[in-house]
Amino acid sequence: MTGGDTGGPGPAWTDPGCPVARTADLVGDRWSLLVVRDAMDGARSFTDFQRRTGIARNILTDRLRRLTAHGLLTQVEAPSGRRRLYALTEAGKDLFAVIVAMRQWGERHAFDAGEPHSVLVDGHGARVPDLVPAAADGTPLTSDTTSVRRPRPPDVTAS
Amino acid sequence: MTGGDTGGPGPAWTDPGCPVARTADLVGDRWSLLVVRDAMDGARSFTDFQRRTGIARNILTDRLRRLTAHGLLTQVEAPSGRRRLYALTEAGKDLFAVIVAMRQWGERHAFDAGEPHSVLVDGHGARVPDLVPAAADGTPLTSDTTSVRRPRPPDVTAS
DNA sequence: CCGATTGGTTTCATTTTGCAACCGTTTGGA
């Protein structure tokens, strides 16, 4: 079988104290994020996901299970029918900001001028504004004006 | 050699019209994003990156080259010395919003209550506020209140 | 009742990743 673990991301996190790394452990492979993207765009069934992403079927099986095990998706019964459908949990929906940020970065840096691409719009058809990290007072923040405060590292002096 | 292509992400994009997919093609593997994270946190040299991420050296070589080829990193000469250093380009720094969004999602969903983790703070030591997608008028947006507008797909009826 | 569709599973080949050893070039002392 391809994959098949449940629960954690395996034995251990890549970098236990870093939320960025934990998120990468959970959805940082080529397909998981695209599955979530398509779920946000209305995909519900196995074949929905398979057609939209073009992912290999065995890998899709694994990703749907993994995302379900990690609490990003749930399986729901189709109202009138017996087929299984997948829906985003609250945690899954909460990845929206990540997907939006990636979309906007891609629009800015991964397309030549004039190259067509899909656009995220709100209920009125207006383009969703750029997501910009800002301090509480509204000042925009960058990697140059912020820093990472690490927690006390686990003490390893055993004696 | 492991890896070694330059230019595009290889032959073609996973999903050419989708900015999310293009971003995933560029930095959507387990390590690239963590390399960028560490670059934002001050990592400059090969061994800096290797020690912080714990990545295999040959893979690190590949990722640094790939990120450089894609314009997220540049090699700069050390001011007094001959050792090569890597620095983020503007495009690389612009991934800040993506990293912040991932960090915040991780904090909310990938840690048990009370489990310690690193925190991103601004110049005054204040925690960076949550990044929330919003319409132009400030109304928060979610995947339920937005939709993806696709470009006219390339017409394939060849006759 | 028949054929198509759905939601997988299995097998096997290819690719990617990781580990460990090795290497030439600085760098830093004694």
Place this chain on the structure above:
DNA sequence: TCCAAACGGTTGCAAAATGAAACCAATCGG
């Protein structure tokens, strides 16, 4: 000056992940 350590990789090989394709049981539609 010479030695040792560090730096920035490269190489070979084993293990794991991925992908393509065939196969399958259980519906679904007519």
